Amino acid sequence: MAISMMRIGFRSAALNLERSAAIISSTSVNSSQVKNSIHTKPQCNGGVCYLKEKPREQRDLMERPVSAICRAYSKQHGRPEEGRRKQDSDSDSDSDTECKGFDRSEFWRRKMRTVHNILDVDKDGLISYNDFLLFAERFKNLGHLDEKHAQEFTQIIKLTWEEQWGAVDPYNFVTVEQYLEDMHHVLNDKSLKKKAHRWLPYLFKAVDKDASGFISVKEFQLFYECLGLDHEHAAVAFAVIDTNGDGKISLKEFVKLGKDFFFTEDETKVSKMFWGPLKE
Template identity: 80%
Template sequence: MAITLVRLGIRSISLNLERSAALVSTSTHNQVKLLHTKPVCNGSVCFLQEKQRECDLTEQMSSLRRSYSKQHGRPEENRRKQQSDSESDSDSDTECKGFDRSEFWRRKMRTVHNILDIDKDGLISFNDFALFAERFKSLGHLDEQQAKEFSDIIKLTWEEQWGAVDPYNFVTVEQYLEDMHHVLNDKTLKKKAHRWLPYLFKAVDKDKSGFISVKEFKLFFECLGLDNEHAAVAFAVIDTNGDGKLSMKEFVKLGKDFFFTEDEAKVSKMFWGPLIEV
């Protein structure tokens, strides 16, 4: 009997300790949760930082893609240079990549992402990228050598910026924003970015005059999936000298400036058509 009572006493003590541990664990978990979801108060109103939630989601997506690239593509360190080689123009270390640029710049990047998303599933895959190139090649104005060079550059650009040529390797809007932010902050990547622009020019230069007329610029917009009305308006704006034509140098500069500048006064904002509404 004495032994039984002792066993019951020990069991009772054990159960009490387990309950206490559970309470302490729950309390600690709640405190940690509160720590990570600390609200920001403005006067009498308190709210959670939605921007931080976006950053967290972006980082999670980036981690998944980096993991995928390591397993199925080239090692991440070969795909990107070390951050120490980058030239960052951000004054804040509290922002996630791509979010410390202006909303105007982000709208422009979303616009291009939407254009490159040929099947409109919200993601860019290498298949989208290849179909984008095929639209221009199908015009029939590139010779065989130019068409091959164009395809090779499209493939190389994909591999350098986004890794493996694989149907399951895709680029979300958030990832595109981050990647383009990275490109602008890296001298080497910035020089090589959008080197396929001259081939877009050659593809729509129907008469091979070395200049693009408004009629040929409409072909460009047609390949982007945009209508002629937008093309006429855009051409009128970007043809700053009013000579009714664009040289390859002008065309390429406008195309690159669209990605590089955050100045809303630049006419290059019209180059890829109407900016997407957010």
């Protein structure tokens, strides 16, 4: 009797092993499927459970490099993929740390957050094309730009938006993190870097009240007014950036300071004062 029971036990174990082999064979699980099935929920059919394979688009996202994932992020926020591909093809950077300026200093990131806050004219936490228009209107409303320069200014603002953020659309907006990513991308692209901030001369002409080709501390205060900043901050900043102490800033100096603010991570540069107190 004992021998019979042992035979029955061995036969039962063998049947279980055959069933297990059949299950494994039918699912055909390979190493790549296991990798793609992490964090997925099992689907059970009777007493057998299978791991549901991820949708194709999710598997593609997992297999893409960090820079490609960042581009997908931008596309979701209104940035056209076609334009972004063109920018990437011209880029000097092969770094996968392009996303959100991860390889930039915290000092540089603070500067970019400062400008994002200035360009966010309606203070809703996002930059839209409407914010760009409101920003431009503040300077044009000073009344110091002639009709030709005012039209050129409006056109350049529109062109800048389209080149950096895509369609002129009320639902196309730029978050702080996307602004950091995009400005980091500009610094790594010679073509974009050369064209970036070409509206700076128009800001100068708008506040150069007497059209002298120089701006005084009083005129620099007009500049800060249009940025939404107070006169006290303007006086302090002007005293710092007027390095030769002659009480005036030329167009060339103004544009260089404005660009250096974006391009340098050197905390000793006086250009850090150009766009007002830095945000934390």
